[in-house]
Amino acid sequence: ILNVEQSPQSLHVQEGDSTNFTCSFPSSNFYALHWYRWETAKSPEALFVMTLNGDEKKKGRISATLNTKEGYSYLYIKGSQPEDSATYLCAFMQDSNYQLIWGAGTKLIIKP
Amino acid sequence: DAEITQSPRHKITETGRQVTLACHQTWNHNNMFWYRQDLGHGLRLIHYSYGVQDTNKGEVSDGYSVSRSNTEDLPLTLESAASSQTSVYFCASSESPGQPQHFGDGTRLSIL
Numbered sequence: 001i002l003n004v005e006q007s008p009q010s011l012h013v014q015e016g017d018s019t020n021f022t023c024s025f026p027s028s029n030f031y032a033l034h035w036y037r038w039e040t041a042k043s044p045e046a047l048f049v050m051t052l053n054g055d056e057k058k059k060g061r062i063s064a065t066l067n068t069k070e071g072y073s074y075l076y077i078k079g080s081q082p083e084d085s086a087t088y089l090c091a092f093m094q095d096s097n098y099q100l101i102w103g104a105g106t107k108l109i110i111k112p
Numbered sequence: 113d114a115e116i117t118q119s120p121r122h123k124i125t126e127t128g129r130q131v132t133l134a135c136h137q138t139w140n141h142n143n144m145f146w147y148r149q150d151l152g153h154g155l156r157l158i159h160y161s162y163g164v165q166d167t168n169k170g171e172v173s174d175g176y177s178v179s180r181s182n183t184e185d186l187p188l189t190l191e192s193a194a195s196s197q198t199s200v201y202f203c204a205s206s207e208s209p210g211q212p213q214h215f216g217d218g219t220r221l222s223i224l
Contacts, residue, residue, distance in 0.1 A: 004154065032210055043202060044155075046212030089154065098209035099170065100145075102154035 002026050004092045006103035013080045014111050020076040021106040023090030027071035031095035035064055035075055038087045038105065047075075047088075080110045114139040118203050118216035126224055131190040133219050135203030143206045144186040145213065146170075146178060148199040155202065161186055193223045 005024040013019045025033065032051045036044040048057040053068040061078045077084055087107045091100040116137040125131050137144065142163045147155040157170030159178040167178050175197060177189045190197055200220050204213040 034212060036212075043215035043217050044213075045215075049210060049212050051210060091155075093209060097168075099157055099160065100155075100213070102147075102156070104152070104154045 002092070002094065002101050004090060004101050004103040006090055006106050008106060009104070010107040010109070012109045012111055015080060015082060017080055018076065018078045019080055019108070020074050021088065023073045023075070023103055025071050025073070025090070025092035026094070027069060029094040029096055030068045031098065032093040033066055033073050034091040034093065034100060035073070036089040036091070038089055040086075044089060077108070082110050082112055084108060085110045116203060116205055116214050116216045118219050120219060121217065122220045124222045124224065125193055127193055127195055129193050131193050131221065133188045133201055133221070135186045135188065135216060136184055137205040137214070138184065139205055139207070139214060140183060141205035141207050142183065143208065144180070145204045146176070146186065146188045147202045147204065148172065149202060150199050158188065195223050197221065198223045
């Protein structure tokens with residue numbers, strides 16, 4: 001059974017601080033790694049789709065890195081703001097059937 | 113603007129009844145997906161479709177069926193609703209496996 005692990009499960013960060021969290025996934029049959037942001041009472045919104053080992057993506061204050069050989073991705077948020085409070089989901093896509101296998105998410109709470 | 117809509121947003125029904133959840137997208141995407149989201153779990157794939165007349169079982173397909181008669185719609189049917197199927201259901205679509213998935217707002221289904 002393929003497993004995608006995200007850590008930590010939840011995180012409280014002071015406004016203005018930077019933070020990061022981890023997504024671990026199987027290192028074989030890799031096709032893509034997705035990151036999504038999920039605000040309460042809304043639906044998940046895509047942040048990044050990463051496909052190449054060593055890939056780095058950036059959107060504003062949020063960036064992500066990818067290591068497919070060891071099976072992990074980091075998501076970084078620089079200078080956290082209250083609007084960054086959300087659950088961040090990663091999902092691994094294997095090349096055999098192109099299904100996404102989702103982690104349970106990291107819930108980020110920004111304290112003003 | 114293109115969008116993906118789910119209906120109803122909320123539904124309460126009784127065990128044993130047949131229930132159909134609608135999903136309609138105007139992105140003209142070939143790929144459509146149904147997920148359920150439960151406390152303590154990541155999103156779990158129920159069924160997916162890569163085009164008209166194509167349907168496939170996901171991780172938790174027992175008790176559910178889908179049909180794809182056109183590009184825009186992928187209705188999800190619970191043949192005989194069970195209390196274990198109480199959940200929040202999300203529909204999503206994507207242009208291709210390497211592209212991000214666009215999510216509907218979800219349907220909260222309660223089975224009493």
